Amino acid sequence: AKDPIRVLVTGAAGQIGYALVPMIARGVMLGIDQPVILHMLDIPPAAEALNGVKMELVDAAFPLLKGVVATTDVVEACTGVNIAVMVGGFPRKEGMERKDVMSKNVSIYKSQASALEKHAAANCKVLVVANPANTNALILKEFAPSIPEKNITCLTRLDHNRALGQISERLSVQVSDVKNVIIWGNHSSTQYPDVNHATVNTPGGEKPVRKLVADDEWLNGEFITIVQQRGAAIIKARKLSSALSAASSACDHIRDWFLGTPEGTWVSMGVYSDGSYNVPAGLIYSFPVTCKNGEWSIVQGLSIDEYSRNKLDLTAKELSEEKDLAYSCLT
Ligand code: NAI
Numbered sequence: 001a002k003d004p005i006r007v008l009v010t011g012a013a014g015q016i017g018y019a020l021v022p023m024i025a026r027g028v029m030l031g032i033d034q035p036v037i038l039h040m041l042d043i044p045p046a047a048e049a050l051n052g053v054k055m056e057l058v059d060a061a062f063p064l065l066k067g068v069v070a071t072t073d074v075v076e077a078c079t080g081v082n083i084a085v086m087v088g089g090f091p092r093k094e095g096m097e098r099k100d101v102m103s104k105n106v107s108i109y110k111s112q113a114s115a116l117e118k119h120a121a122a123n124c125k126v127l128v129v130a131n132p133a134n135t136n137a138l139i140l141k142e143f144a145p146s147i148p149e150k151n152i153t154c155l156t157r158l159d160h161n162r163a164l165g166q167i168s169e170r171l172s173v174q175v176s177d178v179k180n181v182i183i184w185g186n187h188s189s190t191q192y193p194d195v196n197h198a199t200v201n202t203p204g205g206e207k208p209v210r211k212l213v214a215d216d217e218w219l220n221g222e223f224i225t226i227v228q229q230r231g232a233a234i235i236k237a238r239k240l241s242s243a244l245s246a247a248s249s250a251c252d253h254i255r256d257w258f259l260g261t262p263e264g265t266w267v268s269m270g271v272y273s274d275g276s277y278n279v280p281a282g283l284i285y286s287f288p289v290t291c292k293n294g295e296w297s298i299v300q301g302l303s304i305d306e307y308s309r310n311k312l313d314l315t316a317k318e319l320s321e322e323k324d325l326a327y328s329c330l331t
Contacts, residue, residue: 004035004066006121008081010112011088012040012070013050015240016129019247020085021053025062029251030258037067041077041088074112078119085250086112086140089130102132102322103329109136110330113143120147125294127253128154129246133187134270134284135322141272141284150295153257154270156191156286158242158249159183162230163193166223167200171212177201178209182288182302183227183268185315186322191286192311193227195219197302220307261290266299277304277312283319 007024011017017040023029024036038057042050054070071077078084090104109128116124124147128137137154144152160183168175178200184192198209213219226233234242256267266288275281276298289296304312 002034004037005030005083006037006039006081008039008041008077008084008120010041010077010084010086011130013042013046013053014087015243016087016246016250017042018053019244020087020250021057022060022062023247023251025057025060025065027064028248029254031255032064035064035066037069038065039069039071039077039079039081041071041074043088044072047072074115075119078112078115081116081120082124083254084116084120084124084126085254086126086128086136087130087250089136092131099325099329102135102325105130105132105136106139106326106329109139110143113140116140117144117146123148124151125254125257126152127250128152128270129250131187132322134286134319135326137270137284138323139326149272152272152284153253153296154187154284154286155246155250155253156183156187156268156270157253158246159187159191159193159227159230159286160268161245161249161252163195163223163227166226167195167198167209167213170218170223171200171209173200173202179265180288181209181268182266183286184308184312185286186319187270187286188315188318189228190315190318191228192308192315193224194308194311195223196305196308197288257291257296258294260292266290269296271296271298274298276300277302279312279316280320283316283323285316285319 009017050070054068057068092101133154137152141149141152163181164175164178167178181198182194195209199206200212268286269289270284270286273279273281273283273285279285288299
């Protein structure tokens with residue numbers, strides 16, 4: 001039998017946490033032959049709710065779940081973890097300035113970075129979900145210098161999956177037959193959902209999405225806006241932000257990173273930019289990546305037309321500004 005993998009979920013008493021921990025315990029993230037030990041962190045006001053989640057995990061009698069640590073102590077939470085899914089953060093409340101929200105999250109991610117660096121297992125892989133996801137991941141990277149930068153990522157897989165979903169609906173094809181969309185940049189409304197290299201598996205072979213949709217106006221307009229604004233549309237409908245889709249996409253992100261992407265398929269991940277596609281190095285930016293042997297690499301050599309170039313630059317610019325804002329909170 002395999003040794004259990006320790007998975008940390010921060011903000012585990014929250015909405016996404018509640019959807020995510022049963023998925024992990026059922027093997028959705030790491031496979032149905034991989035035992036897991038869940039570490040759940042939240043803050044003292046949520047301690048009782050967190051304990052309730054722990055009770056439910058016991059009640060669900062998951063065969064793969066070999067242990068649960070539920071705590072408000074960040075050191076205990078981080079100790080020995082192989083994977084850290086960072087969902088906890090400070091939400092933007094009405095009337096709050098961007099800088100105030102940034103400042104709260106910078107201080108959370110700075111201290112959790114130190115705890116991970118000191119106490120997590122060697123080669124711990126980190127996925128930041130909490131917003132501003134890219135910039136929180138960047139702060140985590142800066143304050144955990146001994147964790148390899150390739151181990152620190154943020155979630156844009158939900159946006160990627162939303163783009164797949166929209167193409168599938170538009171063409172009335174199975175979502176599993178659509179692949180290789182790309183989310184470039186920030187997990188925010190400046191992200192660029194790009195279908196220029198996306199294809200659909202049809203009875204007549206693989207065909208480009210551009211050809212099948214045959215409506216550039218929709219692809220360059222409404223499609224992009226729908227994906228960029230989907231989070232807001234969910235809030236409007238549910239009066240709560242997306243949770244089951246965020247949790248499921250977080251599982252997809254980690255699963256593909258650990259177990260590899262299928263041949264010929266790429267996915268979108270927020271990763272530390274090396275300057276590929278002339279994206280400024282030193283930002284956490286969403287790129288198309290393939291994964292193999294537990295490591296991602298940015299897909300190289302895709303053609304970028306002028307329309308796309310502007311969109312890649314626009315979202316990079318926003319991330320540079322977020323980075324500056326985050327650094328200004330450090331002093
Ligand atoms: P939520 O408010 O239901 O849960 C957040 C939890 O984090 C709460 O239980 C809170 O007590 C906890 N928390 C706050 N500070 C903490 C700290 N310092 N350490 C540990 N836990 C802490 O929020 P929800 O809906 O679960 O969303 C979580 C985050 O994920 C939000 O920042 C949200 O904006 C973000 N998000 C990101 C998505 C993405 O695609 N990257 C998609 C959807 C949400």
